[in-house]
Amino acid sequence: MGYRDKLFPKRWRDGFVFAGKGIRLAFREERHMRFHVFFGLAAVFLGWLCGIVLWQWTVLLLAIAGMLVLEMVNSALERLVNLISPEWNKIAGDVKDIAAGAVLIYAVFAVAIGLMIFAPFLWEWLS
Numbered sequence: 001m002g003y004r005d006k007l008f009p010k011r012w013r014d015g016f017v018f019a020g021k022g023i024r025l026a027f028r029e030e031r032h033m034r035f036h037v038f039f040g041l042a043a044v045f046l047g048w049l050c051g052i053v054l055w056q057w058t059v060l061l062l063a064i065a066g067m068l069v070l071e072m073v074n075s076a077l078e079r080l081v082n083l084i085s086p087e088w089n090k091i092a093g094d095v096k097d098i099a100a101g102a103v104l105i106y107a108v109f110a111v112a113i114g115l116m117i118f119a120p121f122l123w124e125w126l127s
């Protein structure tokens with residue numbers, strides 16, 4: 001076993017490679033994922049512009065990461081449902097709807113968090 005394999009075993013490296021593949025796939029093939037990445041980056045830029053403090057960065061990054069993760073889980077579930085049940089099936093539809101509902105709930109809270117962090121800065125700029 002080489003020095004590199006001892007430090008970072010091949011199965012760990014493979015894990016990162018597969019995860020990276022999944023992230024690229026979601027970004028390339030899922031429109032909503034690109035939408036969330038765009039708004040996440042816009043929020044980070046706005047945070048930098050406004051000079052938000054550490055706790056605000058923490059909350060903002062948690063909200064963005066949560067949104068991206070949830071969207072990816074939703075996309076994975078959609079694909080799994082399409083694989084298992086390509087025909088119409090009530091339970092298959094329920095699974096997709098519940099997962100989509102979870103994304104919507106998170107998105108509403110993420111927007112609320114964004115407003116709570118940035119509204120005071122926007123208010124100051126406007127007044």
Ligand SMILES: Nc1ncnc2c1ncn2[C@@H]1O[C@H](COP(=O)(O)OP(=O)(O)OP(=O)(O)O)[C@@H](O)[C@H]1O
Nearest residue numbers: 032078085086087088089090092093094096097100
């Ligand atoms: N196999 C199925 N059986 C029953 N209902 C389904 C099935 N597939 C989809 N549906 C219903 O149609 C809706 C839309 O499904 P679809 O696969 O187009 O997902 P989507 O949310 O539009 O995906 P995308 O994120 O790619 O736009 C689901 O939320 C569900 O209500």
